[in-house]
Amino acid sequence: MNFNGSIAFNISRATGEDDALIPAAGEDGGKWRIGYCESEEFITYSKTLAGIVNGLYERGWLTDLKGFDSVGNSNDARNIWRWLAAREVSPYIEFVDDAFYNLKKGDNNADIIERLNKPDDLDLMVVMGTEAGVVLGNDSRHDTDIFVFAASNAVRAGIIDSVQDSGRDHVWAHMDPNRFERQLNVFYDIVKFKKLGMVYEDSDIARVYSAVNEVEALAVEKGFEIVRYYVDEPRNPEDYQRYYREVREAYAKLAPRVDAMFVTIASLESAKLPELFTPFYKNSVPVFSQLGNVEVENGALMTVSVMDELNVGRFGADTIIKCLRGAKPRELTQAFQSAPRIAFNAKVAGKIGFKIPFELIMVTDEVYR
Numbered sequence: 001m002n003f004n005g006s007i008a009f010n011i012s013r014a015t016g017e018d019d020a021l022i023p024a025a026g027e028d029g030g031k032w033r034i035g036y037c038e039s040e041e042f043i044t045y046s047k048t049l050a051g052i053v054n055g056l057y058e059r060g061w062l063t064d065l066k067g068f069d070s071v072g073n074s075n076d077a078r079n080i081w082r083w084l085a086a087r088e089v090s091p092y093i094e095f096v097d098d099a100f101y102n103l104k105k106g107d108n109n110a111d112i113i114e115r116l117n118k119p120d121d122l123d124l125m126v127v128m129g130t131e132a133g134v135v136l137g138n139d140s141r142h143d144t145d146i147f148v149f150a151a152s153n154a155v156r157a158g159i160i161d162s163v164q165d166s167g168r169d170h171v172w173a174h175m176d177p178n179r180f181e182r183q184l185n186v187f188y189d190i191v192k193f194k195k196l197g198m199v200y201e202d203s204d205i206a207r208v209y210s211a212v213n214e215v216e217a218l219a220v221e222k223g224f225e226i227v228r229y230y231v232d233e234p235r236n237p238e239d240y241q242r243y244y245r246e247v248r249e250a251y252a253k254l255a256p257r258v259d260a261m262f263v264t265i266a267s268l269e270s271a272k273l274p275e276l277f278t279p280f281y282k283n284s285v286p287v288f289s290q291l292g293n294v295e296v297e298n299g300a301l302m303t304v305s306v307m308d309e310l311n312v313g314r315f316g317a318d319t320i321i322k323c324l325r326g327a328k329p330r331e332l333t334q335a336f337q338s339a340p341r342i343a344f345n346a347k348v349a350g351k352i353g354f355k356i357p358f359e360l361i362m363v364t365d366e367v368y369r
Contacts, residue, residue: 035099039129051313172329193260210264255279308338
């Protein structure tokens with residue numbers, strides 16, 4: 001993304017194609033006040049937020065993003081929000097600086113809900129992640145409009161009732177219900193593993209964002225065994241030392257026992273992956289990333305990325321705009337399917353002696369060396 005002049009503002013798209021998307025001030029003639037809550041710091045959240053900003057800009061709801069390039073690509077949602085809040089980026093929308101919340105960093109659930117109950121404060125909350133979606137989307141003590149992104153499966157997590165109906169007038173969540181099935185089927189077709197390793201937290205929410213149900217269904221269909229270890233996610237910054245020690249130990253135990261590894265969405269820093277994946281390299285075990293390209297670039301063998309944050313952001317921006325123009329979140333379409341993109345790490349393939357099929361090379365979108 002480049003907001004410094006290389007994205008042309010399309011007047012016909014913003015004003016001629018759909019009257020429901022035309023920029024408009026708030027009900028009292030002021031700005032719409034928007035807040036943000038994320039489960040934790042996560043690259044998908046920051047990229048999706050930047051995608052939403054891009055979509056709002058393309059539709060004419062944001063008018064001045066000069067200098068946004070570097071912060072938009074910083075993979076830090078707090079920096080993005082602070083930048084937006086500190087500038088006059090729009091005559092229609094205000095990104096409220098003190099309405100940024102991160103659950104993992106200690107922001108209190110009750111305090112957030114209490115604020116959402118205040119009249120004439122926030123008009124809408126952008127929410128990132130399964131945990132944050134559950135906290136804000138399921139609480140009956142407020143009716144502030146909630147738009148949930150980057151939840152692995154919002155239906156299974158209980159954030160919404162179904163793909164077609166959120167079940168609550170003020171709640172909306174993006175859904176791509178079959179994305180992890182698409183991922184896993186491609187990985188199995190390439191590797192044909194008999195024993196698949198997994199490490200994840202043994203909790204209801206973690207089973208959702210780690211796609212455990214999808215893996216178990218495929219295991220029944222294809223007849224492979226799942227070899228798993230449970231590691232609790234870190235609860236605070238001081239807990240990461242324990243977390244990485246346990247992940248390292250779990251990987252060391254798994255590597256000799258499996259012929260493929262599925263690294264689920266978790267709190268893993270990219271810079272630590274080469275060292276964490278060493279046992280798999282030594283045992284010639286292909287590592288498949290659920291998260292996407294960033295983990296392939298940093299040491300996983302491959303991914304089928306289903307995290308198209310730019311276009312999900314555009315879809316989300318259009319949806320948010322329709323809400324600001326008067327539609328209830330519950331009335332709006334929640335389903336948007338991202339096009340899968342295959343990425344390989346050629347250096348890792350050489351390290352473990354994995355021969356990439358020629359027909360797969362022809363359809364691979366990214367190769368890291």
